[in-house]
Amino acid sequence: MLTTPEVIRTLQRKLYTKAKQEPAYRFYALYDKVWRADILGHAYRLVRANKGSPGVDGISFEVIEQTTGIDAFLSELAQDLKEKTYHPKPVRRVMIPKADGSQRPLGIPTIRDRVAQMAVKLVIEPIFEADFCPNSYGFRPKKSAHDAVDEIAEALHRGHTQVIDADLSKYLGAPG
Numbered sequence: 653m654l655t656t657p658e659v660i661r662t663l664q665r666k667l668y669t670k671a672k673q674e675p676a677y678r679f680y681a682l683y684d685k686v687w688r689a690d691i692l693g694h695a696y697r698l699v700r701a702n703k704g705s706p707g708v709d710g711i712s713f714e715v716i717e718q719t720t721g722i723d724a725f726l727s728e729l730a731q732d733l734k735e736k737t738y739h740p741k742p743v744r745r746v747m748i749p750k751a752d753g754s755q756r757p758l759g760i761p762t763i764r765d766r767v768a769q770m771a772v773k774l775v776i777e778p779i780f781e782a783d784f785c786p787n788s789y790g791f792r793p794k795k796s797a798h799d800a801v802d803e804i805a806e807a808l809h810r811g812h813t814q815v816i817d818a819d820l821s822k823y824l825g826a827p828g
Contacts, residue, residue, distance in 0.1 A: 654697055656774075659690055664778040671782035685775045686768075687733035692726045695770035699763060707762030708744045716763065729764060733771075740765045 656664070663685065670677060685691060706712045716725050732738035743759035750756055761769065788795075 654694075654701055657690060657694060660694055660774060664774070667775070668778035668782050671779040675783065679779060682775050684734075686771045687730040689726065689730065691771050691774055692730055692767060693722075695767045695774060696722060696726060699766045699770050702766075704763070704766065705760055706744075707760050707765065708742050709762050709764075711763060713763060725764075726767070729767060733768065738768065740768070 667679070667682075671679075700713055706715075716722065720728075729738070741762045741764070743761050743765075746758050746760060747755040748758050
């Protein structure tokens with residue numbers, strides 16, 4: 653697992669703290685954080701660690717690293733973001749077989765788009781995290797569907813008898 657560099661963690665803590673202390677505060681000046689070299693570099697490492705396939709452009713991590721180079725790749729992306737000339741590419745669609753024989757669609761963005769998306773996530777996630785309820789588990793850092801199931805089981809063992817209505821079939825990957 654990759655560790656977030658301390659300078660990025662500091663930024664995230666400051667954003668989280670501000671959002672938590674002042675829920676009505678609006679963050680107007682975040683865009684310049686997205687194209688910071690450290691943010692884009694960490695975003696690239698996170699996306700690289702996911703070992704995803706190339707998008708519609710066919711450009712893989714190996715191609716980036718062996719031809720363009722990571723620094724040049726990130727520098728060009730940063731420049732496009734800074735100049736507001738960045739435009740995402742279409743998403744490559746592949747069909748993933750399911751256990752019941754059906755298929756589900758999966759969209760694969762280009763690596764460039766995934767890095768840009770991850771950079772945005774690194775910057776805005778702490779702000780949204782400040783507003784979420786502690787018992788909200790969908791797509792949260794350090795929380796999973798299994799954590800939600802464990803929380804429900806613990807509540808039942810503590811004697812809670814309220815009905816919980818949740819559609820977890822798609823979230824847990826169950827057929828349906």
